[in-house]
Amino acid sequence: MxxxxxxxxxxxxxDIVVPTQPLTAAQLASLPTDEHRVYRLGHSTMLLSLNGEVWLLDPVFSERASPVQWAGPERFHPLPLNPQDLPPLKGIVISHDHYDHLDEGSIRQLADKAEGFYVPLGLGRYLQQWGVAADRIVEHDWWQETRVGDTLLAATPTQHFSGRGLFSRDSTLWASWVIERDGRRYFFSGDSGYFAGFKQIGERYGPFDLTMMENGAYNERWGHIHMMPEESVQAHLDLGGQRMLPIHNSTFDLSIHAWFEPLQRVSDIASQRGVELVTPIIGEPVVMGREQAFSLWWQSLMPQQIASAETATLVLADEVRSTQ
Incomplete structure (x- = not known):
């Protein structure tokens, strides 16, 4: 404190608004039915379009990640879409009950939009209070699986905690998620400190085509519940990930580091360790199976003296590797 x-x-x-790539109502209504696309909508909110089947992960569309909307961490950027424009959803997946992952306003908006809600143990009571029918909610313990048509969902462990108030600490479970469909495998980390569970998940469900890894709002004092960037990359490797998409950054001020630090640090570390990093602008699609080049978009928003130093460090590291 x-x-x-x-x-x-x-x-x-x-100091300025973080850029986004808007998703229009027309684009959302015509998502391709013959490919997989992944969209980062901000913080840890993800939209997965899997051959036309649409899923939301940890939807937070409110202006603040807070129990009230007149105080608390405020969004750095506008939403890349209007939630009312979302097509019918196959499902919504929640990792845990913290305000930057489980948002009452968003759930109320989406209560009748999704066929199912897939959550860790204990979260169903919140959803029912906010208008979701009980028969649409499936609670999961760790390692519990649910098959939804051609899609497999598995709740997997994380090293974190839960609670939305002073008297609800650890009264609900927290989880990461494995999503499999059409021969492709995705890992969604939720929040976690680094622990041996990543290797266990990789051995059981990996390798993964794409990992969506927590990378932001960290502090060394919180190492048991949030990963430092070096640990996020190691967790990706433990999972057997092919490509890594850093999440949990660039939307809310939840720690003491610079807002751009998570992306810059993880970019440097991924380059050093030979990890393919995927860094879309918020709202920009990641099309699975397609070669794409993503910019280091945050660097143009960094203070110039910091950006110049970071670039020089990265160039030097590349030169050292090329001589090895």
């Missing part, structure tokens, strides 16, 4: 009040980086929130 002392660090949060006295040691925050002056760039913990951006």
């Amino acid at each position: 002392w660090e949060m009040s006295t040691a925050k980086d002056p760039q913990s929130a951006p």
Whole structure:
């Protein structure tokens, strides 16, 4: 608490609006039915279009990640879509009950939009209070699987905690998720400290075509519940991931580091370790099976002296590797 009040980086929130690539109602109504697409909508909110079957992961569409909308961490960027424009959803998957992952306003908006809600143990009571029919909710313990048509969902462990108030600590479960469809495998980390469970998940369900890995809102004091960037990359490798998409950054100010630090650090580390990093602008599609080049978009928003130093460090690291 002392660090949060006295040691925050002056760039913990951006001076200008973080860019997005809007998703129009027409685009959402015509998502391809012959390919897999992954869209990052901000923080840890993901939209997966799997051969036309649409899923949302941890939808948070409110302006603040907070129990109230007049105070708390405020969004750095506008939503890349209007939630009312979303097509019918096959399902919504929730990782845990913290306000930056389980948002009452969003659930109320989507209560009749999704065929099913797939959540860790105990979260169903929140959804029912917010208008979701009980028969649409499937609660999961760790390692419990549900098959929805051609899609397999598996709740897998994380090292985190839960609670939405002073008296609800650890009263519900938290989870990561494995999603399989059409021979492709996805891992969604939720929130977690680094632990041996990533290797266990990789051995049981990997390798993964794409991992969506927590990378942001970290602090060394929180190492048991949130990963540092080096650990996020190692967890991706433990899982047997092919491509890594960093999430849990660039939307809300939840720690003391600069807002761009998670992406820059993980980019440097991934380059050093030979990991293929996927860094779309918020709202930009990642098309599975297609060669795509993604920009280091945050660098143009960094203070110039920091960006120049980071670029020089990355170039030097590349030169060192080329001589080895």
